[in-house]
Amino acid sequence: MIKFENVSVLYPGAAEPALKNLSIHFNQGEFVCVLGKSGAGKSTFIRCINGLQPVSEGTVKWNDKSLSEMTPKENLEIRRKTGMIFQHFNLIPRMSVVQNILTGLFGYKKSYENLLGLFNSNERMSALEAIDQVELTVEPTRRVENLSGGQKQRVAIARALIQNPNVFLGDEPVASLDPGTAERIFHLLKETHIKRNLVSIINVHDVGLAKKFATRIIALKKGRLIFDGAPEKFDEKLYAETYNQ
Numbered sequence: 370m371i372k373f374e375n376v377s378v379l380y381p382g383a384a385e386p387a388l389k390n391l392s393i394h395f396n397q398g399e400f401v402c403v404l405g406k407s408g409a410g411k412s413t414f415i416r417c418i419n420g421l422q423p424v425s426e427g428t429v430k431w432n433d434k435s436l437s438e439m440t441p442k443e444n445l446e447i448r449r450k451t452g453m454i455f456q457h458f459n460l461i462p463r464m465s466v467v468q469n470i471l472t473g474l475f476g477y478k479k480s481y482e483n484l485l486g487l488f489n490s491n492e493r494m495s496a497l498e499a500i501d502q503v504e505l506t507v508e509p510t511r512r513v514e515n516l517s518g519g520q521k522q523r524v525a526i527a528r529a530l531i532q533n534p535n536v537f538l539g540d541e542p543v544a545s546l547d548p549g550t551a552e553r554i555f556h557l558l559k560e561t562h563i564k565r566n567l568v569s570i571i572n573v574h575d576v577g578l579a580k581k582f583a584t585r586i587i588a589l590k591k592g593r594l595i596f597d598g599a600p601e602k603f604d605e606k607l608y609a610e611t612y613n614q
């Protein structure tokens with residue numbers, strides 16, 4: 370469904386590419402964890418998937434169509450269908466839980482409606498349903514700045530769900546959370562992934578979480594793919610190779 374063909378990314382002024390000649394593909398239903406030390410290229414890789422980061426060489430394809438050959442409307446559709454979850458949640462602190470979730474619909478609305486915050490009753494109902502799905506037990510009208518990290522990430526997941534995504538991309542979504550909360554958030558991601566038969570591709574520092582939840586692990590080192598396989602095959606030797614100099 371998503372395919373990278375010989376993808377490289379060279380940032381302006383950088384001596385080395387952040388991604389080097391990466392070829393890989395992902396199918397519906399896969400829950401992929403991406404491992405690699407800081408600077409290995411994990412965020413760059415995640416952002417290339419839906420075109421947030423343009424590639425310098427090679428092609429990223431969705432259903433055999435290259436992102437670079439898509440019309441702006443097709444590109445917008447790809448973004449709409451991608452739910453993104455970030456380490457720092459990317460919520461609007463002074464806005465309420467429900468307002469933050471509704472921002473997930475921005476890709477579906479006309480810009481003046483976004484500016485005026487116009488959402489109809491069906492859309493508000495979908496936001497409340499999303500709150501239920503992520504098992505968030507706070508008042509929907511509460512400002513998100515007052516929530517815990519785990520609650521904020523549930524709001525961010527609800528915001529992604531309201532987009533009705535077929536792909537979940539996570540850039541270190543549990544890196545700011547304590548281990549128990551991180552595991553509960555991964556559990557929620559996996560459960561949602563299974564219910565909706567998504568493709569989920571998630572960067573994570575915690576190898577234990579990757580091994581517990583992933584159906585497939587990939588490891589990057591200095592922008593190159595050094596492992597792609599079943600979680601149980603990611604052994605101590607590969608761990609050392611991934612995280613050592």
Ligand SMILES: Nc1ncnc2c1ncn2[C@@H]1O[C@H](COP(=O)(O)OP(=O)(O)OP(=O)(O)O)[C@@H](O)[C@H]1O
Pocket residue numbers: 380381383386387405406407408409410411412413414
């Ligand atoms: N906007 C940018 N401009 C220039 N260089 C960048 C930019 N973003 C990332 N890089 C560089 O590209 C390389 C890969 O960075 P990237 O953020 O993709 O790695 P990462 O594995 O996600 O790291 P981390 O775990 O620290 O977030 C690094 O050397 C980084 O310094």
